[in-house]
Amino acid sequence: MEGSEATLAANLGAFAVSAAVVWYAGSRLAYLSDALSDRLHLAKSLVGLLFLSLATSLPEVATTLTGAVQQNSDLVLNNLFGGIALQTAILAMSDFWATRSITSYPRKANHALEAMLVVLLLSIVLIFTQLGERISLAEVGLGSVIVAAVYGGAIALLRWYDDASDWVPVDLPDPDPLPFPAPTGLREESLRALFWHTALAVLLILVFGLALVLLADRIAEQSGLGTSFVGVTLLAGATSLPELTTSLTAVRIGAYTMAISNIFGSNLIMVVLIFPADLLYRKSPILNDASLTVDLSLTFGILVTTIYLIGLIVRRKPRVGRVGLDSVLVLICFATSLWVYYLAR
Template sequence: MTQISELPTEALVFAFLIAAVFVWLAGTRLALVGDEIAERFDLTREFVGLIFLATVTELPEIVTTITAGQVGNAQLVLGNMFGGITMQTAILAVVDIFAVRYALTSWPRKPTQALLAVMLIALLSMLLCTTFLGDIEVLFSIGLGAVLLSAGFPLVILLQRTFDQKESWSPVDLPDEEERMKTLRSRFRARETSTTRRLIVQASIYSVLIVAAGTTLALTADLLAERTALGASFIGVTLLAAATSLPELSTTLAAARIGAYTMAISNILGSNLIMLALILPADIAYRDGPILNEATAGAQLSISAGILVTAIYAAGILIRRTPRFLGAGLDSWLVLGVYGASILALYHLA
């Protein structure tokens, strides 16, 4: 970190761009491997997106969160986490525009993604209430709210696995499943020839590449943020959140391009749930009291925006007849509008 901090700004920008390329390539391949893992081990794509892709793509955020917490930069930590939730949800809108023929939210065959979205809204609402009321210190400067919010992630996983095994919902007016088969899989011959061992090795290699390149993205973005005149909260919500969200963008876009739409949605919702679980390690690393007590109006605005964009997609999944406008579902355009408005509002606060 010390050596990186001594690099000139031009070198930091170059390192940032190189890392972004590696993240993009590795993330694309990781989505293909994840789709093959789902078929090889008879797992649902929702579960693979929620656990496998979401966990790997969130590792750069874990590094950034703990590092910023250790140096006492609470505003950067909270800005990165809470701003990242809205930004990562907006990734689904980008995918809807460039990689999906029908509205993205019209593809899920089960209400699993709607359940994930509702649980995420509930946890975000708890988080927002905690930032208003203040967190209660329970032990070693760790807040009770951080503990409870982190415990929500395994609970959501358990509910998702239980609910996914039920056939209690009969959706109608779904897109033709044959459309899903018109994918880019034919470009990757390894799909028919890879053994299970080779598949696991490939997944490990791509995961390591994403972690290494994603960490470089986060570190260089952090240093570039320090050399600007904008506040840490605004930089965390914009530049740093964008840098650490690149793995989610590449894997989600690749998943959509191969027709694994439910895996793409679950990847983003799972990443956002993990983002909330990161509050606990951030609170442990931050030694000046419960970190949620440092939440500013900008952080609260980001949480509110996260609730709103998640609710929009939850409604789109349940309605299932989302109209398309200019190449994407109406819900995706609404999400992009909310994200853009939140950035303008945060810039005004900064």
């Protein structure tokens, strides 16, 4: 018993160290992404959607593909879809650092479109988890193929819509000035140096993000918690830590659109990962093995994303202190989801 407790304590300590490294690397990556977007004259929403979301999703990518190779459908599905509500709650937590409701800042409909596409993909997956994969080819289900095709179309649509200006809200708050200076000398760095720093930050996120995943799995075994419950809580939390630190840092430096696109872009990636996972999972179409916890996580993902979609459309919204009502509702829904997951474990 004592040895088991010592091992658990050691794993918890290693988990904390790995989390600290990921936190630092994620913060640094947000600064670097902001600097690169200015240097390359790219929209911050585009950088958040196509680069930052992919970089911070690397632990999820590695965990998902490893779980699929190991034929562990429970780990794959719970990690992927359990992270949707969690990452959306991260955006809600970021709202505490914004002067006004974070969904009041976007000047285009890009983010509302991103939210709608997340809801669309989650709805498609939910249909196939309920109906079952009745059509498959080489154990790859029709549902995962449709998700991959829709994701490709969604990215093309978002890239095209980035230059559109047919939806222009009025009475927008100005972005806040930087509350503290960016890292010393960052803006004086050469473009090549910025790329090298970015590559290092991404590598740290990947290596120590994977360490978090392995440690979370060990902690789950030693603590005696159910694998489904751990998959949608501790494991999803470990792989979502890069999104947390990058989003908080982006909001603190006034890059609100990058923070929003980072979260919605990461959620889109989480859903489309079901396709490569299905290719590697050889027992059957992977969505056929979805549990009640997976269905619940999909439902909560749709719920919290819809709340933010409403918040993006309704420009003048009530606030609770400095935080938008939509963010408060998202946090309440996320807290409720943890209780529901525990009951369904």
